[in-house]
Amino acid sequence: MPDEPMDHMVRAGAFSAEERAAIYRAIETRRDVRDQFLPDPLPDDLVWRLLSAAHHAPSVGFMQPWNFILVRDAERREEVWRAFSRANEEAAGMFSGKRRDDYRALKLEGIRKAPLGICVTCDPTRGGPVVLGRTHNFSMDRYSTVCAIQNLWLAARAEGVGVGWVSIFHEDELKRILAIPEHVEVIGWFCLGYVDTLYGEPELAVKGWRQRLPLEDLVFSETWQERPAV
Numbered sequence: 001m002p003d004e005p006m007d008h009m010v011r012a013g014a015f016s017a018e019e020r021a022a023i024y025r026a027i028e029t030r031r032d033v034r035d036q037f038l039p040d041p042l043p044d045d046l047v048w049r050l051l052s053a054a055h056h057a058p059s060v061g062f063m064q065p066w067n068f069i070l071v072r073d074a075e076r077r078e079e080v081w082r083a084f085s086r087a088n089e090e091a092a093g094m095f096s097g098k099r100r101d102d103y104r105a106l107k108l109e110g111i112r113k114a115p116l117g118i119c120v121t122c123d124p125t126r127g128g129p130v131v132l133g134r135t136h137n138f139s140m141d142r143y144s145t146v147c148a149i150q151n152l153w154l155a156a157r158a159e160g161v162g163v164g165w166v167s168i169f170h171e172d173e174l175k176r177i178l179a180i181p182e183h184v185e186v187i188g189w190f191c192l193g194y195v196d197t198l199y200g201e202p203e204l205a206v207k208g209w210r211q212r213l214p215l216e217d218l219v220f221s222e223t224w225q226e227r228p229a230v
């Protein structure tokens with residue numbers, strides 16, 4: 001492998017206070033959006049910036065296993081929504097009693113309302129049969145793709161674009177509708193559109209489904225057995 005000349009290096013160090021505040025603001029105010037989408041189409045250059053943010057994500061062995069299928073066609077989105085709807089009915093049946101009623105009352109997608117759908121996929125063959133860093137855990141390609149999704153989600157927040165992740169599907173149905181090759185895995189369907197309001201807290205918390213856990217309960221020190229002294 002070639003030497004690493006110093007002229008490949010760039011200055012590092014902390015961002016300015018203002019830049020840091022912007023990063024944390026994007027992280028803390030990012031929301032999963034289901035219903036607040038405005039109908040205006042997203043300009044191509046904006047969509048490209050979001051995809052470029054995704055494409056700058058880390059990936060195992062620099063595998064870049066992702067693809068992005070942009071779906072604007074209303075009829076195709078309608079077909080995707082029908083696939084969601086069937087799966088969502090099955091999902092409701094997995095809860096019982098009041099929880100089932102509460103589940104049914106939640107809106108869990110914006111497939112038809114959002115002007116743009118993006119199906120994000122993961123191609124496990126992208127880096128060849130042996131991928132640096134994936135040798136002992138094959139799921140690393142999926143984790144890499146999720147890193148790309150989070151980049152897109154945060155960039156979208158900064159651009160005033162809402163993103164909603166929809167995972168309530170039989171994967172085979174999405175693959176059929178979108179003509180995705182057999183060996184490629186669907187990671188998620190994403191609803192995108194401009195928003196001018198967002199929930200201040202996760203919608204599932206606001207609606208009483210589940211609350212944010214205290215961070216202190218999730219942190220250990222050294223081993224699973226010890227709590228940090230905070």
Ligand SMILES: Cc1cc2c(cc1C)N(C[C@H](O)[C@H](O)[C@H](O)COP(=O)(O)O)c1[nH]c(=O)[nH]c(=O)c1N2
Nearest residue numbers: 030031032034107108109165166167168202203204
């Ligand atoms: C892997 C994965 C899959 C899904 C989600 C997220 C992730 C990470 N979320 C969104 C999820 O409900 C949401 O992120 C949490 O409720 C927290 O809310 P905020 O994202 O902070 O607004 C989600 N939301 C939804 O309405 N329908 C869905 O099918 C899914 N699926």
